[in-house]
Amino acid sequence: MNYNWNWGIFWDQTPDATGTYFGSLMSGLQVTILLALCAWFIAFVMGSLIGIMRTLPARWAVFVGNAYIEMFRNIPLLVQLFIWFFVIPELLPGDLGIWIKQLRNGPFIAAMLGLGFYMSSRVAAQITAGINALPKGQRMAGTAIGLTTWQTYRYILLPLAYRIIFPPLTSEFLNTIKNTAPALTIGVLELTARARSMQEFSFQVFEAFSAAAAIYLVLSAVVTIGMRILEKRLAIPGFNEGK
């Protein structure tokens, strides 16, 4: 293989003269983190809502919840991103559509919505599983002391369910981080996009993508460690401690 290794490339200036390649990757990392956090917020809120709906006694709520999950889970993420970015603005009434298309953060917002709703379907499935995993008597006990359905969820079912599904939820958060990469296809300058542009400008393909891979790994490791610590702090003696 005829390849000129150059690990010093990171300290070279980028052609657009805004800084080094390293700086460019770091600004990509920032976008990746910001996008992941924004998308996770949507995923968590919507996922919780839909996940809870699927455990309610009302049949219509279960139906709506199931339909939501099937829709967002079974359309490929890339297609969903394209729909949010290319299709939805066209469907909106004239002025609003144009305004959205001209937004400077348009790609970021579309990616945030696309990724957020896509991941929310997966979070919803986890929340449902967590609530259903609780003994039926817990809901009854809450009801029996006079709590309303909402209060039973708020004070009993959800605090327990979130603890049970903490590990799978962690991995959904990691998935959210990793799934920010396809956002480059609609023009979000996140980490992978920055690595690709570095490769295109410098021809240092190995260095560029090794760096991106390493940064993703470090980011995931930080999240995993953080979530482990949080999980330990939230553990209940005699319920889920010591795992």
Place this chain on the structure above:
Amino acid sequence: MPMITIEKVSKWYNPQFQVLKNCTTAVEKGEVVVVCGPSGSGKSTLIKTVNALEPVQQGTIMVDGLNVTTMKKDLPKLRSRVGMVFQHFELFPHLKIVENLCLGQTIVLGRSEDAAKAKAMKMLERVGLTAHAQKYPGQLSGGQQQRVAIARALVMDPICMLFDEPTSALDPEMINEVLDVMVELAKEGMTMMVVTHEMGFAKKVANRVIFMDAGEIVEDAQKDDFFGHPRSDRAQHFLSKILAH
């Protein structure tokens, strides 16, 4: 007027399976009624219909003069006045013992934190568990957990108490500590409906015994009549089996 009236109550889980068949009985204020019968006879379901944890398709249930079967909005308020103790305790595992006792008081009854806590500690003292107030349910034995569950019902100042096989999930050596608390309650005049196989308890404190089989109330008799000369064959058969040893 009886504290609890169950009139012609029928319930189906699905069109083919009827769990309660035209059940009628009543529990007077201060009365202790034991419900027994073979498993699957519908006794747990019957007791859960009293505070509408199990909805019924036919019949009427009245608690303290209020119709539970037609009630909607006020159901939580009524339930808070009917104490319920479950077979598997169902303490809230993420809350400390004292918090388990305060939750209903503050949220449903609107008591202040301090008042709720004071009441909680008083009831814990009553069931002999003051020392465990700051522990979590998972750190207590089954017997202790069930006593906490009774205390959790008592802090709400219930007008009557429902027990759904309160000792069935306990190790033998823990059964008595729970029964002792229940006997104490009965002596104080608490209206109680108790699903149990503890015939010793029934003999000691029950006023009446209801025997159920296949969703029907087969026998509803004064305690002495029930144990002395049960009228139905099925009750005789049941008693001969569980009193054999």
